[in-house]
Amino acid sequence: MKDSKPPLSFEQVVHIIDDDEAVLDSLSMLLDSVDIKNAIYPNAQSFLTAHEGNSIQQLSGCIVLDIRMPGMSGMECQQRLEALKCPLPIIFITGHGDVPMAVEAMKKGAIEFIQKPFREQELLDCIHHALTLNKTAQKRASHSLDVAQRCESLTARENEVMERVVAGLLNKTIANELNLSQRTIEIHRANMMEKMRVKSLAELMTLLLTKE
Amino acid sequence: MFNHHINHTRLPIIYLVDHQRKGRSALTELLAPLGAQIENFPSAKRFLQHDINAQAACLLLEAHLEDKKASGIALLEQMADREIYIPTIILASSSDIPTAVRAMRANAIDFIEKPYVEHMLVRQVKSLLSQTRSTQLHTPTF
Numbered sequence: 001m002k003d004s005k006p007p008l009s010f011e012q013v014v015h016i017i018d019d020d021e022a023v024l025d026s027l028s029m030l031l032d033s034v035d036i037k038n039a040i041y042p043n044a045q046s047f048l049t050a051h052e053g054n055s056i057q058q059l060s061g062c063i064v065l066d067i068r069m070p071g072m073s074g075m076e077c078q079q080r081l082e083a084l085k086c087p088l089p090i091i092f093i094t095g096h097g098d099v100p101m102a103v104e105a106m107k108k109g110a111i112e113f114i115q116k117p118f119r120e121q122e123l124l125d126c127i128h129h130a131l132t133l134n135k136t137a138q139k140r141a142s143h144s145l146d147v148a149q150r151c152e153s154l155t156a157r158e159n160e161v162m163e164r165v166v167a168g169l170l171n172k173t174i175a176n177e178l179n180l181s182q183r184t185i186e187i188h189r190a191n192m193m194e195k196m197r198v199k200s201l202a203e204l205m206t207l208l209l210t211k212e
Numbered sequence: 213m214f215n216h217h218i219n220h221t222r223l224p225i226i227y228l229v230d231h232q233r234k235g236r237s238a239l240t241e242l243l244a245p246l247g248a249q250i251e252n253f254p255s256a257k258r259f260l261q262h263d264i265n266a267q268a269a270c271l272l273l274e275a276h277l278e279d280k281k282a283s284g285i286a287l288l289e290q291m292a293d294r295e296i297y298i299p300t301i302i303l304a305s306s307s308d309i310p311t312a313v314r315a316m317r318a319n320a321i322d323f324i325e326k327p328y329v330e331h332m333l334v335r336q337v338k339s340l341l342s343q344t345r346s347t348q349l350h351t352p353t354f
Binding site: 103106115 | 304308309316317322323
C-alpha cells in the first residue's frame with residue numbers, strides 16, 4: 001500500500017517557548033486566527049524532550065523563544081539547538097533584554113529580537129519572514145542533497161574524469177593523465193554526464209556550483 | 213610596461229566614519245600601532261563619495277552619524293545594497309535594542325556601546341587585520 005500522507009517535515013509549525021502561560025495562550029490564539037500551525041511549550045527542556053533524537057533536524061517552521069525562563073534560558077536553548085543542528089530560525093522575545101544580549105543572540109544566528117510588549121502585527125511579520133527563510137533553506141538543502149547523491153552514484157573513475165572535465169581539460173589530456181585511451185575516457189564521461197543528469201558541460205558546472 | 217601605480221606596500225586599510233573629530237582622533241591614536249592605513253571620514257556622504265576599497269580590513273562606524281538616529285546603520289544598509297561588504301564594527305554613542313538588531317541584520321560583525329573597552333576593540337581589529345592579510349596572500353594578483 002502506498003503512504004499517501006505528505007512527509008510531516010514539510011508542514012511548517014511555529015514552536016512557541018515561554019514560561020508565561022498568558023503569553024503562550026495569546027500567541028497561540030493569534031497564530032490560530034491566521035491559520036498558522038503552532039505548538040506551545042512551557043520551557044526549553046520540554047521542547048528539546050518533545051523532539052529528541054534526530055527528529056529535531058527534520059523540523060520545519062520556526063521558534064519563538066523567550067529569553068528569561070526558569071531552568072534553561074533562551075540563550076542556552078539557542079546554543080543547544082545549534083549544537084543539535086536544528087534548522088529552525090529563532091525569534092527571541094524578551095521583557096528584560098539589553099543591547100549586549102540582543103547583539104549576542106543575533107551573532108549566534110537569531111533572526112529577530114523583539115521586546116515585550118510588542119504589536120501583534122510586528123511579531124506576525126517576523127514569523128512570516130522566518131517561515132520564508134526556513135522554506136528557502138529547505139529547498140536549498142534538498143537540492144544539495146540531490147546533487148550530493150548524484151555525485152555519490154559515480155564510480156571512482158567517473159569522479160576522476162568529472163574533476164578533470166570541470167577543470168577544463170580535454171579528453172585527450174585526461175586520457176594521458178589517467179593512462180587510459182581516449183575512447184575509454186569518452187565512455188566514462190558519457191556515463192558521468194548521464195548519472196549527473198546533465199546534457200552539457202555548462203549544465204554540469206551550474207549544478208556543481210549550486211551544490212553548497 | 214610595468215604599472216607603477218600599484219600600491220606595493222599594500223597596507224591593510226581601516227576606515228573610520230564618525231562625525232565627532234574627537235572620536236576619530238582617539239580611534240586613530242588607539243589603532244595606529246597596528247600598522248594599518250587609517251582613513252577618516254566625518255560623514256556617510258563623504259565616505260560614499262570616496263572610492264571605497266572593498267578589500268579594506270574593517271570599518272568602524274558610529275551608529276548615529278551627525279546625531280541622526282541610526283544614520284550609520286542606514287549607511288551600512290546602503291553599502292549592502294551596493295554589494296560592498298567590509299567587516300564592520302558599529303560603535304554606538306547611544307543604543308537601544310531595535311538599533312542593535314537592525315545593525316546586526318545589516319551584516320555588522322559587532323555592535324559596541326560607547327565608551328568601548330580599548331583593549332577589546334584593539335584585539336578585535338587586530339584579528340580582522342590578520343584575516344585580511346592571510347586572504348591577500350592567497351589572492352592572485354592579475
